[in-house]
Amino acid sequence: MAATSMAQALNAALRDALSENERVLVFGEDVGQLGGVFRITDGLTAQFGEQRCFDTPLAEAGIVGYAVGLAMGGFLPVVEMQFDAFAYPAFEQIASHVAKIRNRTRGALSIPMVIRVPYAGGIGGVEHHCDSSEVYYVATPGLKVVTPATPADAYTLLRAAIDDPDPVVFMEPKKLYWSKEDTELRYDSEPLGRAAIRRSGKDATLIAYGPSVPVAMQAAKVAAEDGLDLEVVDLRSLVPFDDETVTASVRRTGRCVVVQEAQGFAGFGAEVAARVQERCFHSLSAPVIRVGGFDIPYPPPMLEHSHLPGVDRVLDAVDRLQFSDEPDGRYLTGVRA
Amino acid sequence: MAATSMAQALNAALRDALSENERVLVFGEDVGQLGGVFRITDGLTAQFGEQRCFDTPLAEAGIVGYAVGLAMGGFLPVVEMQFDAFAYPAFEQIASHVAKIRNRTRGALSIPMVIRVPYAGGIGGVEHHCDSSEVYYVATPGLKVVTPATPADAYTLLRAAIDDPDPVVFMEPKKLYWSKEDTELRYDSEPLGRAAIRRSGKDATLIAYGPSVPVAMQAAKVAAEDGLDLEVVDLRSLVPFDDETVTASVRRTGRCVVVQEAQGFAGFGAEVAARVQERCFHSLSAPVIRVGGFDIPYPPPMLEHSHLPGVDRVLDAVDRLQFSDEPDGRYLTGVRA
Amino acid sequence: MSDSVVQDLLPSPTPVRLLAEDGTTVEGCPTGYERPTVPQLLAAHRKMVIGRRFDAQATALTKQGRLAVYPSSHGQEACQIAAAEVLGPGDWLFPTYRDSVALVARGVDPVEVLTLLRGDWHCGYDPKAVRVAPQCTPLATQVLHATGLASAMRRKGENTAVLALIGDGATSEGDFHEALNFAAVFNAPVVFLVQNNGYAISVPLSKQSAAPSLAYKGIGYGVRSEQVDGNDTAAMLAVLGTAMDRARSGGGPFLVEAHTYRLEAHTNADDATRYRDQEEVRGWLAADPLPRLEKHLRDVGALTDEDVRAAQEEGERLAADLRQRMNADPHLDPMSLFDHVYAVPTPQLAEQRDLLATELKAQEG
């Protein structure tokens, strides 16, 4: 088995989908000859020709709206938004059409497509290149929203997204593009919607997704040295949400921290925390605590480390899960979430 | 005191702001001669001239982007988006500029402006005219988000929004435009960010905002007949959030239902529920329960009554706040949020 | 850039017109277009009579509370009938909310056309069966879909084309710009028909655009363009027909601006007296496309009283049938709310469906 990066896994997923299904078209800004600014589409035009993988004019609403029409005509578009914040011009097309055409036509028109969005930070990118924009999509009924945290998942989830009968916003955590794993890329046709338990534990559950999964894993590792046995759930699919796995885990551990890189206020972690306390209230020994970025525009590269939730911020939250009855002077004021 | 509708109150707020501050400009689609499709700007062009209240070309990104420039030039734009879903074309301008220019320039450029968005349903409107789009704005740091539930609040909150040094998304619940109240319109320069307790009660807290406030009030009235004393909190300002009022109420009552008209998944109610359980965990005798619309595109007029959370849905939720130890067969499976 | 390329892309300096307002023939047909034949004009006339009757009936239904809202096509029938007439069976139409008459002319069941506007589900017909996209509400968004679908046809090697309808106001939206550009770059077989009816709700064209005319937008994308008297059925058929033929045979996109007028208010909910005077409306009544076409066909001896009566009767039958079928409230099953959000409801939607079922049972009981 070879060490495969997430970028390679995504490239392989596109390549295999293009090979197996001639309806698949890959397009966007700079995805052709250049192979994308992150090289996720590297070599696809050379292998499949300009008809299958091509550059478009520079207009994101145009790309998504054009994809809607191609999907109506029987094609299966897989489009790339170059960066998270540069998908915003397409927001009306996504929210008012991509998400709603099936419902509007009572299933007569379905427009399966995949909108790939490289998202989140941690790569020293400047403003507009590091937004955690998942919340805009998860709050829009009719979209599925998926985000991998490992190369193996990147491959299988992207294949599943392309095969899915519904439109999928596929969020790629940029900082993990170069993360590697010894894995064979395998697609097992499992439908979207299942979380994965990345690490079993009995003392508390860390729920994470995308870029925060490695942070949660690292935190669990450090906590283990302190004798705390943390379970880590990788959501993988934000919509549909895997209540079953999440609820079972928290009912078992009785404590829960939700980790997200996004700004915290009204972020996706709010939904996770709200659901968990609704469904596990009597199993909980402490409130569900959220850990995330601050409620600020993404900061400049020189300050992003202060903004991003790291292992320490996660472990601080774990500390507040009231494992003992001894009061902790730091938190008696109760001002902090 | 005369009975004043919310539409009249909003009109008066714009009129008074235009009179008192010559920097104020009102513009958008059909806001001039026509006075807006909801007549919120009725008579303003006649009174203040085309220079102060005027129609623009039909382009929402254009309207907001143009407002950004006018604000940089010292004006104070108050723009109207004709309906909720028709603000989506402006999403990039709002999320990437309106929300971030102050931060980007370390305060050197501030662009106070008000973006008025008639939102939510209950008026028999067709698709795209009834979206509960508040979640997109509350999840975007740098914006303030405000929504009135009464004519008096409509007046004072809109005046405060116009006076605020930050950009404000002002969400107007369409179905309350014609709701009336005997009130004098008074602007007391109170800054944005305070919730209001609309009804005191001791058994549980209903937290609502915008179009859901009258529903919550009605539910409290019905519950009172059954001997249940519900407190109703009207959030008024979603960002900034009034943790103080909310937390104090729930700590007092020990039970909480969050009512929102929006689709539930990752809606603003998720943030409210997550915060409440974080801050009131040991005061809670039952999970915080959310009541809202379903996770579907806004349905056609003929079905909206089935979608919208009404008094019954709220009271069903209140029923589940575990006031007694007797098990309720309906909810033993624990599947429902 | 050579002058001839530029000239080819520019529209005629004045709108193409083949019939004068009084129905007489305007001599000479601009190069590149062909005068429609008399049978073509007769077919259009018949559909226009029926379409106008449909429109009047729909307006009446709003007054009877049977339609929530209706944006009338009255006055714009030359555009809308021509739009339907130039379509082959394999072509697609992308309409807006304003284009009900075009849909009826295309053969969509009138009740299905009005589904959206009566408060029922948002698209009453099967778009693939009739090759008509859902009537689009978010302005200008549909022209991108039209462009994508046109590209799909071209990729599949079909000799078909797409006709996308849009209003004058909506041309100000960014999506219109992006669609024209995509269409040109991908040489998509799509024709954009701007029905310039002078207003976007209350906003007159003079506040919408400072262009010499909207057709001058084409050259900025390398898209051929034309401006037409939009109340002249013959001119509309000639220009749209040529544009569609060109598109079908690989000639690429085309932009047509039709100068027309909305004789009614924006919708029945609108009060047009707030922003335009009757004088103006009266002026446009003189340019009404129906009497103009009728006069012309009678003048050339092609149309008899009998023909007119036959068309009117057909219109009456359609109206009566529509009245009758719209006279009952459709029964929508609330449980259907969850059916088509996704191909298969998510677990969350399944739970919500159960919740609604419980609510409905409680309401019954």
Next chain:
Amino acid sequence: MSDSVVQDLLPSPTPVRLLAEDGTTVEGCPTGYERPTVPQLLAAHRKMVIGRRFDAQATALTKQGRLAVYPSSHGQEACQIAAAEVLGPGDWLFPTYRDSVALVARGVDPVEVLTLLRGDWHCGYDPKAVRVAPQCTPLATQVLHATGLASAMRRKGENTAVLALIGDGATSEGDFHEALNFAAVFNAPVVFLVQNNGYAISVPLSKQSAAPSLAYKGIGYGVRSEQVDGNDTAAMLAVLGTAMDRARSGGGPFLVEAHTYRLEAHTNADDATRYRDQEEVRGWLAADPLPRLEKHLRDVGALTDEDVRAAQEEGERLAADLRQRMNADPHLDPMSLFDHVYAVPTPQLAEQRDLLATELKAQEG
């Protein structure tokens, strides 16, 4: 539409050029423009020498790890220097990330120009003090701001104007369309300068647009337009100067397309060999704006070796100063993250500030 109105709005069929590639004078100046004076050309030359030195230094700083990323202006200096030179003190410039040389020429402190690109806060200068908007990253969004600010000037009765810069690729965005339209409808004193450098990252113009040239987009909005040899400083000064004068005196917006070329890769992080060949780059090297202007000024006897040396020395001083000041990491206070999200931090941000303070103390301790 009268033919003369149309002709007035259309650009020249070929780019306006006043200096040939070899620096010789192209005879005749298109009507409406005035040849820049020799002192104007000399001033531009001096700034161009300095600007080019700045650009080279910035690229060097990326290699030394002192700049995270730098999108070079190399090859586009005639556009960027002219853009700065035609501005009066009261005018505003709306630049993109590509326009660092224009900012330096405008007088913005070079270190402040590079703040964004070194990973510090996103706008290093006070926009109001220098009358330069933040260098804009989301493509085409800034042209709407420019239009709004131009309208603000007009409303206040100022005789000033705005110059908005944009790339060829970004003209495909809807915001560009909306800005031209708003500018025309509101007669805003704004000039749009499209630096058509042939590529949007890797995408060549042929995949971006099928227009005869981008300047032909103007007429679709009723905006006067022109195309210019973007490597001819004299032509750029003439056309931009005229356009700005017109705007200042109430003549409304103007669209200028400059045909130029990006001699470097998109940024230092880009590998241009993946999408264009050296042949093409070499061809454009022959059209380099700096030697062309220099040759011309020497030919007319206006520029001496001494002048050139003086400008080069000024460039060296600027580069040395820049190197030195960029050689230290700025110290950013993490607590400043919360300072300017709102005028006054919300209670929630105040809590988060406390949390960060605790974290930072823990890390120290």
